[in-house]
Amino acid sequence: MPRIPVVTLSRYLLRGELPHRECLRLSRPLRPTRRPVPGAPSLGLRPLHSESASSASVPASIQTPAHVPLRKQMKDEAKKAKALGKKKKKNASNQVIEGWELTVGIEIHAQLNTARKLFSAAATSFNDDPNTHVAYFDLATPGSMPIFQRETLIPALRAALALNCEVQPRSSFDRKHYFHWDQPSGYQITQYYEPFARDGRIWLQSRDGIAAEDGDGIPVRIKQVQMEQDTAKTMAQAESTHWIDFNRTGLPLIEIITHPDIHHPATAAALVRKVQILLNAVDACVSGMETGGLRADVNVSVRRTDDPNAPLGTRTEIKNLSSFKAVEDAIIAERDRQIAVLDAGGVVESETRGWSIGSTETRRLRGKEGEVDYRYMPDPDLAPLVIQNDLVNHLQESMGQLPDAEVDELVRDFGLTPKDALSLVALDDGRRIEYFWNVIDALSARLGPDCTTRLSCFQLAANWILHELGRLAANPHDDASRDLIFTSDGQCDRVSVDALADILHLLHQRKITAKVAKELLWVVYRGIVPSQYDSIVDAVETENMWFRELSEEEYNELADSAVDGQDGILQQFVNYKQYPQGKLMFLVGRMVRLGPEERIDPKNAEIVMRQALEERYIPALRQDA
Incomplete structure (x- = not known):
């Protein structure tokens, strides 16, 4: 059997493939851009189209249902629970059960921000038409071979560095065997034996929303981070029919596996939230939990506290949690279920369980598979990866400011509360904070270097960007109300950086009142600023304008x-x-x-x-x- 050559990844080999970086703010380290260049072709292959999946030829009764936002799902479930007379438990008082210790480990799957799939040149797809970005290997077509796409490693390395992991000089790929219709080859390619990153650590602070019982903060150890391919997407239809969208097959994922260091449900949710913020900050992940770019599995076990030497209890795994609230609620429900089983003299079984939004109980899905069930084996078609230090050092040096440092800066230098600073950093997958820095730069130019009230103006900007902008799209009955879309470089078409800077500058100079400033913001948002004015300042300084303050x-x-x-x-x-x-x-x-x-x-x-x-x-x- 011929020897498979080792794939060596160096900064110099990938020099032409590293994403372009722009200076978004001269007074702080560079931050990576958040989206790659649009996807590459699929090896010249024709996109795979299915007549049965074409909306034009399918009866309306079995059309793919429109995406329902997570917030609406939660509201609908709350209405159903209220109609049935169910009262929800408050999580704030439900972090600890006296006499019992909860232990939680978490596995987080995040879709990498890349233009191509992990082992084929097909373009990555997000909410595109089904089966339009599929290569032969994605379908396990006989004769097709996996070809590792080197550029997929860049966001994976950024993620590992953000999680304080040690990047391994050598890693390899393995096959995890199981049968399901969303896995055409009958196995998933992952990194079980030799992952590319190990031994990371995340420090969770009280401002991250951890349980009060964890005090000022706790460390959570990262066991390993591994690359793996995603499965196809199953879309349930009427009459027990399922459609398969192979666009998602082979999308590059990282799986982040923690040690069982968490003992409170709120802290588990805080960890997933912080991981999402970190991945977005270093441009590693395409989106957050709310839009399906990140999913979490939690492993839950309980044991009595009367014997500190007792081993951990039997763990169960809850799969595919899609929101931070779901993480906390599912852990509470499963902890209470296990305690009830043990109190009744029963035995907790090792199994995989599910959770639905608005539920109060987890549900059994299947028995828990072990290592032997998956028949792990090294993939014979893929070479080991050798990651050289120059690439790691380059990414480390160019990664820029991480969220904790950014929150510290906002609190220390701008006087924001930790809660507001964290919200500003986390909103819109990190794009809102880039918008903030752009507004700060624009205000600095307007105020000049000798202004003694710069800080109060910057605090005003933070308050407006965090709160006032959110109120613009809050009226669902207004035809002009639409979500504010922020770009990765911190721009917004509905409320431009210059327009907001002009409004805030006029308000800071007391040339307009706060009420007028808010009405001006609404005018800008709706796009009805009179065309004869070159800017907001020009409009305000024109005589007889309705928003000019009294003389x-x-x-x-x-x-x-x-x-x-x-x-x-x-x-x-x-x-x-x-x-x-x-x-x-x-x-x-x-x-x-x-x-x-x-x-x-x-x-x-x-x-x-x-x-x-x-x-x-x-x-x-x-x-x-």
Whole structure:
């Protein structure tokens, strides 16, 4: 049998394949771009089309159901539970069961952000038409051979480095045998014996949302990270019919396997959330759990706490959890089930179980397979991988700032709360924070280097990007309300960086009120800024615009109208033991009600009213007395 050559991966061999990197923010390390160049051709093969899968020729009754967002699924399940009179348990008080210890290990599968599949040149597909990106090897066509696509290793290495793993100089691929219709070859290619990365560690902090019982933070060890191929996608239809989409077959995955270091459900959910943030930050993963790019399996066991030397209990595995909440809820349900079984004198069986959104119990799927059931063997068609240090060092040096350091910077240098900083980093798979840095750069140019109030303006920007932008698309009944789409380089078509920077700068300079600023944001979002203006600043500084704040003269005229007929109130400002602040604010409130509210800043109105009282009305009243 001829010897298979070793595949050696070096920085220099892959020099032409490394993704292009751009400077997104000059004052901090470079960050990788988040999407590769669009996919490559499939070895010149014709896309595999199936007439039965064509929507034009299939009855409407068995059309592929439209994707239902996870949030809507959860709302629907909550409505069903409410209708049935079921009350949900609160997770906050359900982290610990007295007398029992919970132990959890997690396996996370993440789809790598690559243009090609793992062992064929077919383009990766995400929600494309079924069976349009399929190569011969993806279908296990006789005579086809796996060809490792070298560029798929780049995001996998980034992920391993972000997880503080040790990259192995030599790794190899193995076959994991099992039969299912979504696996044409009858085996999955993975890295069981010699994975490409081992011995990582993630430090979870209290701000990550861990259980209060874990204190300020805990370390979670990563046993290994391995590359493997995904299976086909099964789409259930009417009358026990299933369609198979082979676009997903062979997509490159990494499987992240932790040690059983977790003992509380909330901490398990926090780990999965943090892994997702890390993978997005280093451009390793195509998307998060909400859109199917990341899935988690949890291994759960319990034991009594009266014997610290007792071995861990029998573990069960819960497969394919698709949200952070599902991770926490499923662990709680399975822990409680196992405790109930043991309290009743039963035995916990080693098995694979399932979980549905909105459930209160896990369900048995099948008995748990062991190593012998999968008949692992080295893949004879694939060469070992040799990863040279120059490639690892290059990726390590160019990886940029990781989320923990970024959150620390936002808290330390911008005064954000840890919760807001973490949310800003995590939103939109890391694209929202890139938008924030772009807005900060634009504001810095507008404020100038000598501005003494830069920090307050930057804090204002963080608050608006985190909260005000989210309110724009919150009205489902408004035809103009659509999701804000942020690009990987931190841009947004609906609310451009320059438009938001202009609004925030005008608000910071107090040229417009907060109410006007929010209305301007809405105008920009809907795309109805008058075309004759080159920018928001141009529109605001134009005379007679509706959102221009009142002039000093207009404020004074409004103050005169507000005090008209309020002689009894004015007399209380003549001789007083304690300044009548409440009466002052009553007069300011009259100003706001009598005038154009959107053009009035309450703080400026208070200043004008106080000056009017002290300089005109009170002296006149004292003179008359």
